[in-house]
Amino acid sequence: MNKIAIAEPSPMLRNGLAQLLDDIPDVEIVLSTDNLNALNCRISALKPDILIINPLLFEYARRATIRAEYDNLPNLRLVGLITSYIESQHQKQFAGIIELNDDLQRVKSTLNQVISTLNTDNDESDTAPLSDREKEVLICLSKGLKNNEIADKLNISVYTVITHRKNIVRKTGIKSVAALTVYAILNNLIEEKDII
């Protein structure tokens, strides 16, 4: 599921866009707002994949550096919603551009193109069971090992441990180590006596 946030002052445009997005599979609008404060308050917590934003929300002097405003979210793709003249120089920072006159097909293809750039490093499906390696990482986690200890034990890098952890969370829908431990025991990956 790709999460989308919309920041656009006009309620008509926001709602219209939301309706168009309804037709695109695997897309969910997590935030739709008319102001930057609301956006900036929530964006780190919501972690949308795509932000559709009207550059007019920024005063002129800041318009060239909108992408830089969201540097703390490197995976976020920005799509510009252009409702009046915006310098082409400023448009370059967006992964895609939606213009007021774009027809339905055009909007969809723009978004699909941006979405396709999101999933390249994520070819394994959500429905796959945990891989053997992921199970090993999960067992270590349940026993209370830290990322670096798991890396040492399994002879992999900390970065790889983190990737496995992300995949475990994505597949099971379970985030906390406490609940993952319950999962591991229910699935007979470990015995209760193994936990400290």
Next chain:
Amino acid sequence: MSNLSDFPSQLSPKMKMADAINQYHSLLTVLPRLNIPLGFGEKSIEQLCIEHHVSLPLFTLISRVYCQNDYYPTANELQQCKMADILQYLTLSHKDYLENKLPHIEHHLKRLLDPMDKKYSSLITNFYAEFRKEMEKHFQYEEEVIFPYLRQILSEDEAVESATYQKSDFHQQHDDIEDTLNDLTNLLLKYIPGNISPEDRVDMLLDMYALSNDVAKHAMMEDRILVPYIQLLESKRHE
């Protein structure tokens, strides 16, 4: 009162309460906390608010949070509500969670886990107990630290210590509670064998989803109303 016309789609003070509830079921949990009993016949939202001494701006604020996911109140909307009313509502919500919602879920959980091997069921019971503790601790923190701090600023006592809370902690605690609830839901939905208490389990999950939804709205009230309100008051003090 002009902003009352901005009620979420067609929800207006003149609307029948029954119609509002039929459209937005989740408002049903709000009414007992405001001491508005059911059985109100054809009365409108406005009539019921007057009758039960509930501030209409407060009801507006709450129903917008419940019915509009992207709702952030403006400074003007915040100022129409009395902070004391908001705090009372939040405190009553806490009480409702601890005295009604959680015991109800516990009751289901106990029945559900009963036929299970004790070795496994105790895991879930312990996980649930931790969740409950986390929730109690968070409510206690709010009622003992945040709310008194707010009342102090409101009393315009010059000697108020500067903020003793961290806005980011507050957000984090809400996220943690929502995550734990979500984890518990997934464990019960996905990883307990299908032959264990199938009927109780559906009831339990429906309750869990309702609770998750309500807790999310409660967190929104606090993140989007309480925190901005504190900031508004603090900035006024510093003027």
